[in-house]
Amino acid sequence: MSEAFLVEAARLLGPKGLTTDPDDMAAWLTDWRGRYTGAALALASPASTEEVSGLVRLCARHGVPIVPQGGNSGMSGGATPFETGREIVLSLRRMNRITALDVAGRTATCEAGVILQVLHEAAEKEGLRFPLTLGGKGSATIGGLVSTNAGGTQVLRHGSMRALVLGIEAVLADGSVLDLLTPLKKDNRGFDLKQVLIGSEGTLGIVTAATLRLSPGIAGRSVMWAGTASLHDARSLLLLAEDMAPGLVEGFEVLPQHSLEAVQAYLPDTRAPLAGPHVWHALIELVTDDAETADRLPDIAERLLASAFERGLIADATIAASEDQAERLWLIRETISPAERALGPAMQHDISVPVEKMPAFVEAAVPRLEADWPGTRAVCFGHLGDGNVHFHVIAPEGADRAEWESGDGKAISAQVHDMVTAWGGSISAEHGIGRLKRDELARLADPAMLATMRAIKQALDPKGLLNPGKLV
Missing domain, CATH: 3.30.70.2190 (Alpha-Beta Plaits)
Incomplete structure (x- = not known):
């Protein structure tokens, strides 16, 4: 069945759109942090929404799971395939057009593969700007940013991607195309489906395009x-x-x-x-x-x-x-982040608590962890204004990375997440759940919230083919 699928996929996508060459796929099989490395049946790179739709229909017919991937700069392993080699990695890097930039309306419509920095530069030429930025702006894609509800350093004034996405286009698990790209300030026709897809990490649909809010240029x-x-x-x-x-x-x-x-x-x-x-x-x-x-x-x-x-x-x-x-x-x-990573193994947590509680939380959590785990160093940095800090716990000097991460490191993360939950916070402020925090979300989240998320997943992806094993 894999051979039959690959033959049909190659016919659909052409030589630029599908590869099974291990060397060509290697860079797409390991996450940015180097924590997860998987295998894939193929790397698919469709050039249009129609090709994405056709590929998803093909995958549904053959039962092939799909792992959507943006710039591969995620922090939670949400875009990395598992080791089975049964999944395909779906990259939208060829869908990289800014299809409309409306100066009067202050909006931009982008395909999912548009690089964030490219959008910045295009908006700037028109005297506008897209007010979301982060360290990986040279590789992060619009589709990935939407799918993870990215934050960055300007959330304090402009909000996360949820606040900046005015419309969305996505391919659902059956291959149908959900076209909600037209931005409407008022639209009361039931559920806001774009918000269901934003932050869903490719588990409910594959974001192929988005209409984004732009702001006036900086004076x-x-x-x-x-x-x-x-x-x-x-x-x-x-x-x-x-x-x-x-x-x-x-x-x-x-x-x-x-x-x-x-x-x-x-x-x-x-x-x-x-x-x-x-x-x-x-x-x-x-x-x-x-x-x-x-x-x-x-x-x-x-x-x-x-x-x-x-x-x-x-x-x-x-x-x-x-x-x-x-x-x-x-x-x-x-x-x-790269500087801390160069120091050696660390458990890196992307957490939030109510803004006014963050100083007290850090003062309580840092000495507690360092006392409970001698030789470690707890370091917090980030977006104090929106109650989100990156809470890193650096391993003792000389620790073996794999052994420490799977042993003490795992226990340290559980302790951090327990403390965050006790303070009324979130174990994921802006990096998503992915593979990294899936089990912790299941352990700590409100049961009613988890049941609702699982029901939505079952309704939209009954075969479980969209980014399986991630988030829920």
């Missing part, structure tokens, strides 16, 4: 870096910024001294933004699309930092004097 921005003594002070600094610069705070990221030093070791040319070490660092970005406000931004930033000094919230700070300096400050933040 001015001010990027600041401040050193502070505690996460509580950083939280107070955020509230002060929102009071003194209402509607202008687009980014507010925090990182400990350890993360800054890790980046400096990873990128030796990186200079510390401030003269001395600080327990915590805050990266703050104010943005406006109004020319008059842009002229006042430097004064707003200076008054903000002066007020923070007077209140004892910060010990030192700097304001980027140019776009180049601003980008270098953001490069530090965006390099933390």
Whole structure:
């Protein structure tokens, strides 16, 4: 049956659309973190929604499971096949057209394979922008971002992908095409099906295109870096910024001294933004699309930092004097994940708790874990403004990666997730569930929520062929 399927798939997709060559498939079979490596029957790369629909119908007829994959930059193993070799990997990299960019309506319609950075550049040429960015913008695709409900560093002002997706096109498990691309501000015809598909990680349908909300281009921005003594002070600094610069705070990221030093070791040319070490660092970005406000931004930033000094919230700070300096400050933040990964094995958690509780949670969780697991180092960094930090627990020096991750590391993750749940939080804030957290979701999630998700999965994918073994 596999041979018959491959013959028909090759006829449908052509030589550019299907390969079984192990060398050609190798890069698509291991996740970004290197935690999962699988095998695949074939790598399919359709060039149109019609080809995706035909392929899904073919897979349904032959019982071949499908693993959709975007830029392969996910953090939870949600786009990696299992080791059986029965699945096909479905890449939409050839579907990479921005089919419409409506300047007056401030929308863009993109095929799923469009790279995030390409969309940024296209919008910028029209004096607009797509206000979602992340470290993997050079490889992350629109389809992947929609399917995982990606967040990034601008959620504080603009929201995650859920807030930015106005319309969607998807191929369902039977090969039918759900066309909801037309953006309507008001549409009360029952369920909002696009929201069901956003964040479903390819388990309910394959996103082939999306209509996205664009924002006016940036008229001015001010990027600041401040050193502070505690996460509580950083939280107070955020509230002060929102009071003194209402509607202008687009980014507010925090990182400990350890993360800054890790980046400096990873990128030796990186200079510390401030003269001395600080327990915590805050990266703050104010943005406006109004020319008059842009002229006042430097004064707003200076008054903000002066007020923070007077209140004892910060010990030192700097304001980027140019776009180049601003980008270098953001490069530090965006390099933390690869820099931490270079230090050795670590259990990496993408968690959230109510925003106001985050400082207290970190103060309670970090010493508890380090005491319970001698030799480990707990490091938290990320989006303090929306209650989401990346909580990494680094293995003791000299630990064998595979042995530690499957033993102590697994127990550490369970402990982190237990604490997050006890604090009313989420074990996945923006990276998804995938393979990595599927069992933990089943262990900790509300039973009614799980039952509802499973019922929806059964209704939309009764044969279980869409990204099986992920999420639910």
